[in-house]
Amino acid sequence: MLDFNTLNTRLAACQLPVVANPQALPEGITLERLTHALGQAERGQNGAWLFLLRHLSNRPAAAPPPLASPAPSTAPVPAPARSTALRPAATPNVNTAPTPTPTRSAAPRSGATPNADTVPTPVPHRPTATPATPAPARPAARRPEATPNADTAPASTPPPPTAPAPARSIAARPGATPARLDRVQCRVYSSKAALCIETDVTRQDEPTLRLEAAPATGPRAYDWPRKLTLQLTREELPVVTATVLGLLPRCTYKNHGPAQNKGLEIEHQGSHLFVRLFQKERGVLAVPVGPADSYDLAALAMRALRQGAPWLSDQGILMLLKLTVQRMSVAQNVKQ
Numbered sequence: 001m002l003d004f005n006t007l008n009t010r011l012a013a014c015q016l017p018v019v020a021n022p023q024a025l026p027e028g029i030t031l032e033r034l035t036h037a038l039g040q041a042e043r044g045q046n047g048a049w050l051f052l053l054r055h056l057s058n059r060p061a062a063a064p065p066p067l068a069s070p071a072p073s074t075a076p077v078p079a080p081a082r083s084t085a086l087r088p089a090a091t092p093n094v095n096t097a098p099t100p101t102p103t104r105s106a107a108p109r110s111g112a113t114p115n116a117d118t119v120p121t122p123v124p125h126r127p128t129a130t131p132a133t134p135a136p137a138r139p140a141a142r143r144p145e146a147t148p149n150a151d152t153a154p155a156s157t158p159p160p161p162t163a164p165a166p167a168r169s170i171a172a173r174p175g176a177t178p179a180r181l182d183r184v185q186c187r188v189y190s191s192k193a194a195l196c197i198e199t200d201v202t203r204q205d206e207p208t209l210r211l212e213a214a215p216a217t218g219p220r221a222y223d224w225p226r227k228l229t230l231q232l233t234r235e236e237l238p239v240v241t242a243t244v245l246g247l248l249p250r251c252t253y254k255n256h257g258p259a260q261n262k263g264l265e266i267e268h269q270g271s272h273l274f275v276r277l278f279q280k281e282r283g284v285l286a287v288p289v290g291p292a293d294s295y296d297l298a299a300l301a302m303r304a305l306r307q308g309a310p311w312l313s314d315q316g317i318l319m320l321l322k323l324t325v326q327r328m329s330v331a332q333n334v335k336q
Contacts, residue, residue: 007035014041014049017056026055028313037310043205051311184303186296188275188289194222195275195287197297199304200231207307208232209240209300211264213277213285228277228285230256230264234308238325241301243268244294245318247326273297 008018016038022031040048185198193213200210214227232240236253243251243266254263261280266273273289289297305317312320 010038016052029055033310036307188287188293190287192216193285193287206234207304208237209304228279242321242325244298248329
């Protein structure tokens, strides 16, 4: 089971929103689809990255950060109004200061000249003028008012870095190690052979299916060391899925393996499937697949297609199979 903290770490490394808990996932997005889409995004697939960005950005958790930044910017706005009130207040204080001071200033001025070297003498007169004390403090407040204005300009600069963020994540994705898919399999047994269908990945790290068939050596005994193994290609997987679902009557593929001497044939016979794996000089291993096992085989095929395109739902995959594989195969058979 994938650690949830590890998942959030990988999301953050790809410049994607993190998920607070599994219950916060958007509707229709499972943890399995999210994990696979993240793996595709780390391998450089832009469609999977955009899929995650679109679905994870709809969560309300991303709203608080932008609301916190405007709050400090609103505080400096009333500050200029206060400073404007202080400036007219400061000027009358300067103007009124000469009026009362002529009588008082006569004594301090005469005393100030001899005591020019002694700083303590003017100090008591300045504190007596109560309006003069706030004047130096308020100009000091005006200077930080200019700095918030300089700060508000950089406040508009953080949004631009968010625009190039996807480009940085895309550059980091190719270096990421691809995540291996979880192996899921189903087995079908018959009197002459046994069949094992398992999820797999190609050399290009694309989801697919691997089929293995082993001959029977006795009742409920099979020679698995002498099994025939065949991996479906990206082109074969949709056609095999359509055949298993009954959209196509049969499909046959040859030239598999290093020697190009292996092949596969699947036929939908209405009541069951008939799967044949064959190899030159080794004969044919045929296994009938009943309804229950056909359901498991169809589920594995749909799982592989969904892992290859996590932005599609099961209904979307079925619709695409009908509109592309089924129609084109029927048209090709009509031409032949």
